[in-house]
Amino acid sequence: MSDQNITPKETTTPTQVSPLRCITGAIISSGLAYTLYSLMIAIATNFASKPLHSQNELVIKISSAVRTLVVGIVALGSGIFGIVAIGLIALAVQLLIQQLSAKPKSN
Template identity: 70%
Template sequence: MNDPNLTPQTETPPSLLRCVTGAVISGGLSFAVYSLMIAIATNFATKPIHSDNVLTLRISSAVRTLVVGVFALGSGIFGIVAIGLLALAIQSIIQQLTKPKSN
């Protein structure tokens, strides 16, 4: 578990550029996944299932719900990450402004 040959890694504070770049990328991915989710949901809505078998209708409804739900979850996660990275950028700006200047 504790290997003495490993060098300890020092944490570097997040830079403003990295935070904003990550937020833009994550926000773009969130929008792309959301757009894809809307397209899939619209496609599912316009093409109803034609079957007399109740089990087939229930399974296909569950699969459609799961597919749309997975894309909604992905969109939400990327959106939350983008908001978090923007909040981290704002926090680092505030910390830089309030940090006392040393000579």
């Protein structure tokens, strides 16, 4: 009657944060930021090269809002990935400073 969904407990070992992992993440994040930035420029150029052909004021306002939202969302994604890349580089520098300033243990 009381079938319990028993799943084995997964033991996860926490991964150590290292400067190499931070730099790798920063490279990936900056690549995505640059890709989204290039996409944003392409979208904005495409929208600018194709003006609206309508006499209806409501259509012009709605399409202008949609175009702004599309470019804005892609710009937001690009900005977020850029900030993440900067943060990961700062973390890598902080970890390097901590590792260099740590006193070696002598027996």
